[in-house]
Amino acid sequence: MSNLVIGMIGTACLFVGILMGINVMVVLGLVGAFGLAALVGMNAATALLSTVFFETTHSFHFSVIPLFLLMGFFAMRAGLGEDLFEATSRWMGNLRGGLAISTTMGAAAFGAASGSSVGTATVFTKLALPQMLDRGYDKSLASASIAIAGTLAVMIPPSALVVVYGILTDSSIGALLIAGFIPGIIFALLLCVAIWLTVLRHPERAPLDATYYTLREKLASLRLAGPLVLIILCIVSGLYIGIFTPTEAGAVGAALTLLLAVIRHRGIAKVQIGATLIETIRTSAMIFGILISALLFSKFLALSGMANAVGDFLTGLDVEPWVIVVLVSVIYLVLGMMMDAPALLAITLPITHPVMMSLGFDPVWFGIFVVLLVEIGAVTPPVGINCFVVQAASEGRVRLEDVFKGLLPFIMAGFAMLVLLYLFPQIVLFLPSRM
Amino acid sequence: MTTLFLVRSVYGRFLTLCGWVAGVATFAMMCLVTVNVVTRYAFNRPIAGTLELTEGALPLIIFLSLALTQFHGGHIRVTLLTDRLPQGLARGLSVLAMLAGAVLFAWAAWAGWLSAEKSFAIGEMKRGSIRYPIWPIKYAVSFGMALLTLQFLLDALCTAVGMTPASPDPEEVE
Amino acid sequence: DTLTYITYKPQGANDAHSRSLQWFVDKFAERTGGKHTIEVFWGGSVAAVGETPEALANGVGDMGDIVTPYFPDQFPLNNAIGFFIPQPMDSREVGQAMVDWHAEYPEFVEELSSQNLHAVSFRPLENYGLLCKDPVENMADLEGKRVRSYGFAYPALIEAMGATPVSITTSDTYEALERSIVDCAPIGPVLARGFKYDEVAKYYIEMPFGASFGHILTMNLDSYKALDDDTRAVLDQLGEDYMVEYASMLEAEETRVLELWQEELGVSVLPFPDEELTALIDHQGVQAVRAEWEDKAEATGLEIEGILAKLRF
Numbered sequence: 001m002s003n004l005v006i007g008m009i010g011t012a013c014l015f016v017g018i019l020m021g022i023n024v025m026v027v028l029g030l031v032g033a034f035g036l037a038a039l040v041g042m043n044a045a046t047a048l049l050s051t052v053f054f055e056t057t058h059s060f061h062f063s064v065i066p067l068f069l070l071m072g073f074f075a076m077r078a079g080l081g082e083d084l085f086e087a088t089s090r091w092m093g094n095l096r097g098g099l100a101i102s103t104t105m106g107a108a109a110f111g112a113a114s115g116s117s118v119g120t121a122t123v124f125t126k127l128a129l130p131q132m133l134d135r136g137y138d139k140s141l142a143s144a145s146i147a148i149a150g151t152l153a154v155m156i157p158p159s160a161l162v163v164v165y166g167i168l169t170d171s172s173i174g175a176l177l178i179a180g181f182i183p184g185i186i187f188a189l190l191l192c193v194a195i196w197l198t199v200l201r202h203p204e205r206a207p208l209d210a211t212y213y214t215l216r217e218k219l220a221s222l223r224l225a226g227p228l229v230l231i232i233l234c235i236v237s238g239l240y241i242g243i244f245t246p247t248e249a250g251a252v253g254a255a256l257t258l259l260l261a262v263i264r265h266r267g268i269a270k271v272q273i274g275a276t277l278i279e280t281i282r283t284s285a286m287i288f289g290i291l292i293s294a295l296l297f298s299k300f301l302a303l304s305g306m307a308n309a310v311g312d313f314l315t316g317l318d319v320e321p322w323v324i325v326v327l328v329s330v331i332y333l334v335l336g337m338m339m340d341a342p343a344l345l346a347i348t349l350p351i352t353h354p355v356m357m358s359l360g361f362d363p364v365w366f367g368i369f370v371v372l373l374v375e376i377g378a379v380t381p382p383v384g385i386n387c388f389v390v391q392a393a394s395e396g397r398v399r400l401e402d403v404f405k406g407l408l409p410f411i412m413a414g415f416a417m418l419v420l421l422y423l424f425p426q427i428v429l430f431l432p433s434r435m
Numbered sequence: 436m437t438t439l440f441l442v443r444s445v446y447g448r449f450l451t452l453c454g455w456v457a458g459v460a461t462f463a464m465m466c467l468v469t470v471n472v473v474t475r476y477a478f479n480r481p482i483a484g485t486l487e488l489t490e491g492a493l494p495l496i497i498f499l500s501l502a503l504t505q506f507h508g509g510h511i512r513v514t515l516l517t518d519r520l521p522q523g524l525a526r527g528l529s530v531l532a533m534l535a536g537a538v539l540f541a542w543a544a545w546a547g548w549l550s551a552e553k554s555f556a557i558g559e560m561k562r563g564s565i566r567y568p569i570w571p572i573k574y575a576v577s578f579g580m581a582l583l584t585l586q587f588l589l590d591a592l593c594t595a596v597g598m599t600p601a602s603p604d605p606e607e608v609e
Numbered sequence: 610d611t612l613t614y615i616t617y618k619p620q621g622a623n624d625a626h627s628r629s630l631q632w633f634v635d636k637f638a639e640r641t642g643g644k645h646t647i648e649v650f651w652g653g654s655v656a657a658v659g660e661t662p663e664a665l666a667n668g669v670g671d672m673g674d675i676v677t678p679y680f681p682d683q684f685p686l687n688n689a690i691g692f693f694i695p696q697p698m699d700s701r702e703v704g705q706a707m708v709d710w711h712a713e714y715p716e717f718v719e720e721l722s723s724q725n726l727h728a729v730s731f732r733p734l735e736n737y738g739l740l741c742k743d744p745v746e747n748m749a750d751l752e753g754k755r756v757r758s759y760g761f762a763y764p765a766l767i768e769a770m771g772a773t774p775v776s777i778t779t780s781d782t783y784e785a786l787e788r789s790i791v792d793c794a795p796i797g798p799v800l801a802r803g804f805k806y807d808e809v810a811k812y813y814i815e816m817p818f819g820a821s822f823g824h825i826l827t828m829n830l831d832s833y834k835a836l837d838d839d840t841r842a843v844l845d846q847l848g849e850d851y852m853v854e855y856a857s858m859l860e861a862e863e864t865r866v867l868e869l870w871q872e873e874l875g876v877s878v879l880p881f882p883d884e885e886l887t888a889l890i891d892h893q894g895v896q897a898v899r900a901e902w903e904d905k906a907e908a909t910g911l912e913i914e915g916i917l918a919k920l921r922f
């Protein structure tokens with residue numbers, strides 16, 4: 001049996017295994033390990049198994065992942081989400097669709113302290129969903145806008161997923177983190193436009209809110225956003241003007257958010273540091289489990305010649321580069337329907353990254369582009385992790401179908417963002433080129 | 436069945452203890468890196484060994500928490516299809532899935548053990564601004580995967596006798 | 610047959626390492642009359658640097674690059690040069706020394722063969738100096754400076770200079786230099802260009818650290834033994850020729866970089882009083898690193914005097 005055939009069988013097994021409900025981590029690792037054994041023998045596979053787990057985690061760079069997660073969890077404890085939602089809704093609550101818009105802006109701001117799409121979706125489901133539903137918002141509009149707003153946390157630094165891309169492609173993590181800032185803000189604005197257009201066509205989905213805030217109350221709410229300015233100053237400018245490396249940004253950010261949480265709760269007891277740490281390590285373990293298993297799988301894919309064959313096929317196509325970009329995007333959108341973001345990146349990047357590089361695309365640009373693609377995948381049915389989270393955190397007030405039904409305008413906004421990124425790569429490259 | 440449940444929850448407590456070690460390591464890492472930044476700017480004196488200790492800590496953090504994450508059902512699965520299957524078949528598949536996990540991590544734990552033995556035999560050191568032996572970390576990696584193997588086996592057993600070991604807590608996912 | 614070659618180097622690197630490897634691959638096919646070829650898996654897609662020895666020993670690939678400085682405990686003898694910084698040999702001499710030692714001392718070969726590995730050829734790195742953000746004329750100028758350190762010999766040497774060793778990864782060093790997290794980094798011109806450090810640090814101090822070692826182009830011992838006599842002869846000869854080809858590629862690159870530095874990049878190359886660096890060898894910490902190697906080497910039964918002679922100024 002030729003290596004290529006083994007590679008194809010392995011890939012088929014991967015998808016069957018995932019659909020059978022085996023842990024994604026386990027399928028990736030198992031197919032990778034047995035695939036390697038089929039290609040080069042049991043001893044060789046055991047040799048790689050003996051080194052890959054330690055070598056991948058024994059790294060200064062990768063410790064940024066638990067630190068970013070810790071920062072996000074502390075930000076939740078510090079009540080940053082509440083403050084931001086309160087502030088934005090005082091300013092925008094009176095617009096039609098204003099609560100949904102302020103949720104989006106609040107989530108974008110919260111994203112500057114949290115690196116997790118799912119975490120942000122959870123926080124804002126708890127904060128904003130009850131408010132919207134109580135004021136007569138359409139269930140689909142309310143829940144879907146929260147599900148997609150969560151993805152902003154991944155574009156705007158800090159972002160665990162962007163670090164995963166940096167790790168898998170050996171690109172500059174500092175440049176990648178900075179690069180997401182402007183696209184994140186533009187995407188947030190696009191999402192607001194999508195909400196506005198939806199409400200324009202269907203005014204009944206978002207009744208006007210009569211709650212009135214005086215200018216004084218509005219200005220007072222800005223104070224609530226103050227701590228966030230501190231965080232943004234720390235992370236974004238720290239990375240940008242170069243006070244520290246990404247790992248250091250993670251540590252300092254986590255320490256600052258912890259400080260905020262302590263101040264807000266007037267003491268350390270209510271911050272629940274222990275519980276926060278346990279949450280952090282469990283999520284870290286989940287991400288690294290997938291990351292390492294996916295590395296095993298990608299070693300198998302490389303050795304079988306599959307990765308090269310698909311890559312050669314794509315680069316060998318006699319078409320304009322944008323056709324390849326569309327093809328690559330379609331692959332991500334299709335796979336993104338079934339798979340979660342870190343796993344999707346880990347499986348596909350060994351193939352797509354070299355192809356895009358050989359076409360002359362910038363690694364940092366592709367990083368942001370691909371992260372947006374997989375984040376769109378994080379809301380698309382049937383496996384849309386953000387939607388699951390919103391549904392679960394809604395405590396039964398919305399059904400999964402409600403969330404999915406409201407997504408269309410936001411997915412269109414995502415497509416618009418992809419087109420923007422393709423047409424104006426400077427959106428991504430402007431800041432890193434000035435670091 | 437109650438015995439099994441008891442075994443699983445006692446084991447879970449032990450895993451939580453391991454998780455605490457990992458959590459404290461994470462917190463210590465945060466403090467060390469932050470203090471290093473501060474002393475670098477304030478006193479032009481970085482703390483020797485920050486890089487080396489951070490590198491050494493991450494394997495401990497990850498592998499001491501892998502099993503705990505499985506205990507809480509936190510490793511991602513796609514239940515799209517299996518949710519629509521008849522219950523018996525779904526349970527069968529679920530048992531198979533857990534056993535698959537046990538196979539992978541038993542293999543990996545054994546391979547990791549070989550690697551740790553080798554590291555111990557040559558006295559492998561971390562060398563930088565500070566020095567410390569690397570082999571204990573490699574043993575810990577193998578130990579963590581052994582813990583996960585055991586957790587998968589327990590979950591396979593629990594599922595086989597009809598218990599629901601743990602459903603993923605959505606807030607833990609990403 | 611097709612032999613597989615695993616390397617951490619990306620194909621697109623287009624430096625002396627990757628181009629000479631491509632040359633090696635092409636020549637192998639040519640000299641075996643196309644009967645045998647080598648398929649390269651670039652960019653660590655099959656094994657990362659840290660995984661390579663284990664992967665090669667167990668036949669994940671037939672051949673590959675072992676970056677020896679990552680494995681001072683696994684390959685102490687073949688890392689001799691790494692324990693002796695500074696030492697007087699340049700890049701070509703370091704390569705020749707490795708060849709000679711493998712020919713003269715069975716312990717060097719043994720160290721690899723006991724791990725089911727065989728050295729096909731050697732790839733020494735270039736001569737190292739110190740790249741700094743500010744001009745440095747003598748040792749006194751280094752007092753209190755933060756110097757990037759890595760591996761097992763530099764920390765002690767940098768402390769002996771009266772400077773502060775700061776461990777950072779190779780990929781972080783660019784940012785660290787740019788942001789003055791470190792003031793200097795030991796490196797050679799070609800690598801400094803490759804990592805773009807010379808964009809942010811404009812003074813190259815000619816401190817005579819000597820050339821570093823390096824990479825062993827390694828083969829799985831079973832795969833090597835399984836070759837027919839003709840092919841093995843081709844490979845042995847190719848290993849020798851490779852070093853010549855690589856050395857001239859490296860020198861050409863160095864010349865090109867030095868020209869670039871003088872012209873558009875504006876990097877000044879400053880002389881340094883050699884004796885101020887060599888005087889540090891007597892420093893206790895530096896001696897301790899050397900003694901560590903001597904102990905490890907003597908434990909294998911190696912006669913070390915001839916080796917030490919080459920590493921002395």
Ligand code: NA
Nearest residue numbers: 111153156158
């Ligand atoms: Na973020």
Ligand code: NA
Nearest residue numbers: 336337377383
């Ligand atoms: Na999806």
